[in-house]
Amino acid sequence: MRLKRTLLVTGALLGIVYNAWAQNRLITYPAPEGEEMKNDFVVDVREPGGEWKQVDTYAVKVDEVRDTKHHVEKASLGYFDFSGEVEVKVRFCHGSIETARVRPLSYGIVPTVTDSVLTFRLDRPRNLSVEVNGDIFHNLHLFANPIDVNNPLEGTTLKKLKRRRDLIYFGPGVHRLPGDTLNVPSGKTVYVAGGAVVKGCIRAVNVRDVKILGRGKVHPEGRGAGLSIVNSKNVLVDGLISTQCPTGGSDSVTIRNVKVISSYGWGDGLNVFASNNVLFDGVFCRNSDDCTTVYGTRMGFVGGCRNITMQNSTLWADVAHPIFIGIHGNVKNPEVLENLNYVNIDILDHKEKQLDYQGCLAINAGDNNLIRHVRFENIRIENFRQGQLLNLRIFYNKKYCQAPGRGIEDVFFKDIVYTGSNAEVSQIIGYDKERRVKNIRFENLVINGVRIADNMPGKPTWYKTGDMARIFVGEHTEGVTFE
Structure with missing residues (x-):
């Protein structure tokens, strides 16, 4: 009843906004x-x-x-x-x-x-x-x-809009969710209008065919995720501003033009846990922990991850990693994280003093995970404050893992450009002869205007190519090439 009242009270106000929308750019x-x-x-x-x-x-x-x-x-x-x-x-x-x-x-x-x-x-x-x-x-x-093509007032009247049983509508103003949470039913669309602020968390939990749209802000009164997707299928989140938006145990999820900014501990932006077919498009993350992650079994979600893509996006890590893959999984039933794509991305900052948690582009395989078929393409990395350009390791971090990972395979870096002076030594390191990093290919890696390649001019024959880029290529690695 409270949500229905919100629609009635604020709909008239937004009718004025819609008329302007129809006439102006x-x-x-x-x-x-x-x-x-x-x-x-x-x-x-x-x-x-x-x-x-x-x-x-x-x-x-x-x-x-x-x-x-x-x-x-x-x-x-x-x-x-x-x-x-x-x-x-x-x-x-x-x-x-x-x-x-x-x-x-x-x-x-x-x-x-x-x-x-x-x-x-x-x-x-x-x-x-x-x-x-x-x-x-x-x-x-x-x-x-x-211009917001999802505005439900487009092409209709307020009277007709009020009869839509598939719509939960928040107009301009401040709204406090009962119990701080709205669990969206299957088949429903939630729209948070520009000028609206929803206090609490809007969640898709055990549902399908859900849309969470708009231009407004959604965030809890204190810390925590303003948006979340849990064990759901066919979910679209578009245009909102929030704190965090994790996806767990889900399939066929699209998160588009969402902005997440956090300031507290464990403030990851866009986590993916045990999910498949997830697309991030045009997102902005400024976070107090990892901006975006891909994990296997974690937080009660079970399974690997396949077909995760982030594109046309901007990442800013005030702490930890802009992109982080692979630390969590299922030791007893080992999982695969595969077909992960990061394309056309700007990384504005990375600040991490702890050496174990550095890397703008980081794949750290733990918990018997096998990570394969990963693509980083057309990524521009600005002069971050502290950390590493990349970090590919199979490791056993006892604080977070119960075992080292099984392997990292078939990772392709194409058109990666870094301009800056603060990068520490990057790392590519395996664990042992069974747990290796292999088939790592760089094409057009450019650092401060210099293209790093196996046949680059001025490289001594006895140098590893990684030495020219301050990338340590260590033990239990094979097939690391620079073109």
């Missing part, structure tokens, strides 16, 4: 009363030559590690929808702008700066970090979305 969403906002920036957007519209900026917590201790800082977050082109104006409220950058750097967005104001244009949707005077912990996370 630019939509902004006023923040609801009661949400904590941030005043470090004033953000305005407009169609070229049109009237400026303000983008409200929320406070969002991020994790800064200083001297091995965690410090929660408050950054800014704003979002809007557009098509065609849009002009963006950002005024910094704490003095002059000495330096400014818009990341990912691969987008080539160079802002124009005048005193305390920076401006730039966008010709396509982007998930961005706007950073002033080198401050990455009080930055502006600016999510420029495509």
Whole structure:
């Protein structure tokens, strides 16, 4: 009954938003009363030559590690929808702008700066970090979305919308879920509108044919996942902003244009446990632990993983790994993690002092897991603060594993570009003669403008090619090649 009342009260407000949506190429969403906002920036957007519209900026917590201790800082977050082109104006409220950058750097967005104001244009949707005077912990996370084709008000009337029994609708405003949890029934669509904030967790548990959509924010009052998919099939999550979105024991899951930002311990972004056929497309992760993982048996979910793809995405690990594969599994009934693909990804940061947990691209086989057929392609790694470019190991980490992994096989790195100066020595290491790392192929690995290849000019014949890239190729490895 409470959810139905939410639909009735807020639907009329969103009717106004829908009319604007039908006429304009630019939509902004006023923040609801009661949400904590941030005043470090004033953000305005407009169609070229049109009237400026303000983008409200929320406070969002991020994790800064200083001297091995965690410090929660408050950054800014704003979002809007557009098509065609849009002009963006950002005024910094704490003095002059000495330096400014818009990341990912691969987008080539160079802002124009005048005193305390920076401006730039966008010709396509982007998930961005706007950073002033080198401050990455009080930055502006600016999510420029495509026009939302999932808006249920499109092409219908509010009266008809209210009769839809397959829809659970949250309009603009703050909503607190009864019991802090909404378990979505099979066949239902949940829509969280722009300007809405849902306090709690929206979950797909033991269901199928579920959609969780919108532009709003979903997060618990404290720590924990705002979205989760558990033992379910055929689930779509699209467009929302949250803290974490794990997937466990599930099949045929698509997570698209979802943004997850966390600040607390164990704040992994997009975990996959014992699931198959999972697609992440256009996601943004800034997390206080691993951004995205693939594990076997773990957290009550049992089985291996197959056909996991992440593409067109941005990863920012304030702690631990941007990409981490393989540490957890079933020792008694060994599992396989295979057909894992990471394509067209920007990695903005990696900060990890512990050597056991470093690696932007990390495959650490434990618990008798066999990990095979992994592809990293078209990945751009910026100058992260501390860690390794890659880490491929079969290991026995007694803190988290009951046995070493069985093997790592057939891993392909293509068009990997790293530009930076903070990378420590990367590692490719097997465990013993039965538990090996083999068939690791690099094609067009470029480090600070230098292509690393077996026949690269200037490489002494007695050097391993990995030495030229500060990659230690250790014992129990075979078939490691650089082209």
